[in-house]
Amino acid sequence: MSNQVTPDDVSGAAANEPLPGSTMGRAPFPWLRAVAAVVLLVVAIALPYSINDEPLNVVCQVLYLAIAAMGLNLLTGFNGQVSIGHGAFFGVGAFASAILVVDHGWTFEMTIPVAAVVAGLVGAVMAIPALRVKGLYLALITLGLAVLFPVVTTKYVKGSGGIALLKPTRSQVSSMFPDIWSDDQYRYFVCLGLVVLLFLLAYNLMQSRVGRSIIAVRDQEVAASTVGIDVARVKVLTFAVSAAYAGVAGSLSVFVLRIADATNPLVYFQLSIEFLIAMVIGGSATISGPVVGAIFLILIRRQTDEGTDFLPRLLGVEDRTEQLAPALLGGILIVLTYVLPEGLVGGFRKLKAKALQGRTPRPVANATTDPTPN
């Protein structure tokens, strides 16, 4: 550990801020959280009654992107294993679901757990080489996986040209509420339900002995091992859980987009990067960060895709929207990471800590009078 600091740092404001990964000792207003959760839930339930079709589909995309980003966050944010290949696990989940529905006549909902398990197993296998490398090297290995995946898939998955193109009909989906909800509403609620479920599972995981060991392995592998943590086991299982999340996301993408496509070799690489962006701008090593990041990413992407008419006019160029959109997105990402290096959720927490410091007496005021100043 490199933070051998002077006692002066203790009295500084920095010491009171919650750190990424710490899951205890915050929430000074528990009721505020409860209120926020209820409001969010009401909005989430009301949403499909006010919008439908295309916008609702976009919301569904936000939801499964959030699931994939949550999974990536468990691995990269909390466990410190950098993956830029999670698109591959997403693809594994997508193809598992697509094949089961099209070739084997499964109802879609039944394929979700299978997609999770298959992606999780592939993740566990991937974790074994990951045990030997770290940081950039691990990033490269996972990148290789993302690039390899579409190539392998188009070669071995049967179908015209190796594409599993799906148009699931109503009969392929066993809707439990066929009369109350329309197709798109039902899809939305399945996605929403899974986001909530997987959010709670991730939250529970991090609030336990296992969660602490996941962070301990990231922060200090040697010390983690000496206190009895089986580092290899933690890494492999975290990888598997993380990949399973991506698999569920992939499965849902088939449900929403009705296609599992590997013809474009860059799609899964691109997806990997999107998961990473959602995680980072939302706030890595926070549970809610990836969800916020996913909402934000899709939101700004749509804004930059559609609402950039004024920019070409402003710059005096005609019809350059297509080139400008990604540039604008990139610019926003740069500014955002510069202003909020800890992501939206991390930034919010910092702000909250500052606000609380101004309002209430320091919660650990006696810490400054520590008996052993150095």
Added chain:
Amino acid sequence: MSTEGTAGTLLDVRDIEVRFGGVIALDGLSFTVARGEICSLIGPNGAGKTTLFNCVSRLYEPSSGSISFDGHDLLRMAPHKIARVGVARTFQNLALFPALTVLENVMVGAHTNGSVGFARAMLRIGVGAEERRLRTKCREILDRLSLGHLADRPAIGLPFGTLKRLEFARALASTPKLLLLDEPANGLTHGEVDELGETIREIRDQFDLTVLLVEHHMAMVMAISDDIVVMEFGRKIAEGPPSQIRNDPKVIEAYLGAPA
């Protein structure tokens, strides 16, 4: 599993040899630590004290020799299994988990006292009870080391001396039989060193521990040790109680460089 009868020996280090490339860090080192004693390893820098610690906690693989602890052959165990049989340690240059709070750091130390795995954690089966149990236990340890008021602070940003004690607390949390302390007095003031020496003795009695200590602070070593092993160039040059070591000509030579 405990073999109480074996002459009271808890740790038996025999003919340990460690090489780094061509350099011999430990050259056939042998000594024993009796149950319940405080044994200190002293010697000039580079004598191989920390190397021995790293062998006992399975971070280094000796090229030959054996280490048996409480009836277990340590060298045949995986590194993470060592804590479970009762060996805990601190690190010379701190190896805490900066993102976790002080209490959480100690709770990680109590890892072997818990049993919740991935599936149970995610489904929250038995997690509440385990967390309460670990939290109570770890708070007691923090209070014992006067760190209780810092429990919810992140470890990062605390003063060095406090972090040293936090490492001590984390090591205690695994309810060890043998505690390896690597230069616990390093970076402390004189008053703090005296206090630390007292704390180590008290904790040894209270928690029924055996302590193996690496320390340069001679006053403390002489004050609290039951037995001292003196090392130089990876070899043991003397062993005995403080009164004997203090007057050993070989030790004086190694330390002062003067001919005996």
